[in-house]
Amino acid sequence: MKEEFKGPKNKWSQIFRKKWFFPALYLSIAAVLLAAVVWYQNAGSDVADQSDQNAEDYLPVMNDEDAVPVVDQQELVGMPVENADEAEIVTKFFDYNAEQEDRENALVLYNNRYYQSTGVDIAAANAETFDVLASISGTVEEVKEDPLLGNVVVLSHGKDLKTYYASLGEVAVTVGDKVAQGDALGTAGNNLFGKDNGTHVHFEIRKDGKEVNPESYFEQPVSSISVEETAEQDEAVSEEPTSAEEDAVEPEEGAEDAEDTEEPKETEQEEVPSEDEATDEEIDTESNGSEE
Numbered sequence: 001m002k003e004e005f006k007g008p009k010n011k012w013s014q015i016f017r018k019k020w021f022f023p024a025l026y027l028s029i030a031a032v033l034l035a036a037v038v039w040y041q042n043a044g045s046d047v048a049d050q051s052d053q054n055a056e057d058y059l060p061v062m063n064d065e066d067a068v069p070v071v072d073q074q075e076l077v078g079m080p081v082e083n084a085d086e087a088e089i090v091t092k093f094f095d096y097n098a099e100q101e102d103r104e105n106a107l108v109l110y111n112n113r114y115y116q117s118t119g120v121d122i123a124a125a126n127a128e129t130f131d132v133l134a135s136i137s138g139t140v141e142e143v144k145e146d147p148l149l150g151n152v153v154v155l156s157h158g159k160d161l162k163t164y165y166a167s168l169g170e171v172a173v174t175v176g177d178k179v180a181q182g183d184a185l186g187t188a189g190n191n192l193f194g195k196d197n198g199t200h201v202h203f204e205i206r207k208d209g210k211e212v213n214p215e216s217y218f219e220q221p222v223s224s225i226s227v228e229e230t231a232e233q234d235e236a237v238s239e240e241p242t243s244a245e246e247d248a249v250e251p252e253e254g255a256e257d258a259e260d261t262e263e264p265k266e267t268e269q270e271e272v273p274s275e276d277e278a279t280d281e282e283i284d285t286e287s288n289g290s291e292e
Contacts, residue, residue: 075181077135078133078136080163081130081133082130086125087122088122088123089120090197091120093120119164119203123198123199132188136161136163138178140176165186
């Protein structure tokens with residue numbers, strides 16, 4: 001009679017036959033997977049908390065140099081007054097491409113001479129003083145008192161863009177102040193150069209050192225300001241006087257040339273005899289010779 005071998009294989013077979021074995025196995029696997037998921041979530045949360053803490057502890061390094069603020073390119077250019085409906089432009093920007101009436105309205109009479117306006121003069125409808133506001137956010141670059149223009153405030157807006165406010169009565173800012181759009185710079189006043197306009201503010205926009213027409217950019221993005229229009233006007237300024245001078249000079253030179261050319265002709269005609277006269281002289285000579 002052979003003895004049956006009862007080893008590990010038989011033991012595992014008996015365990016597999018138990019009804020509770022596979023459910024217990026499934027539950028164990030599920031428990032391990034659940035524990036892994038919970039651990040992963042807790043680890044991710046710890047990393048996020050650490051990142052937030054590092055962000056809170058971060059302090060930017062301050063630069064000692066004065067930085068020129070760059071204007072938000074989506075900021076719209078505003079009129080330097082609080083209520084644009086109650087203000088009127090009494091002197092326009094001189095534009096060679098404008099209508100004749102606008103060009104005449106852009107001339108300033110001072111000391112019996114007319115000057116082309118490089119900005120706009122804005123006055124209140126009731127002719128009273130008013131607060132002058134920053135048209136664009138920027139930094140006060142210059143504050144001065146000009147004998148002709150009155151008190152002047154210059155704002156720098158970065159990227160070679162500046163705004164000028166002249167004919168101010170009172171000034172409420174100093175050099176280095178940072179102002180936001182709509183902040184008060186002072187009050188409208190009077191000056192000698194635009195005394196015919198009474199109480200007003202003279203406003204200019206300069207891009208790359210050249211004046212541009214402020215009316216073309218009111219309620220327009222700051223990024224739209226360019227010098228193309230001004231360049232065309234400067235070209236027209238340089239060309240018109242030159243052509244006028246040429247027109248005036250050329251006829252005189254032509255007349256002088258004509259006179260110079262006519263005089264030698266008359267002289268030549270006097271010195272050189274005609275063929276008939278030469279023939280007559282020959283005949284007279286022959287006749288005199290025959291008589292002799």
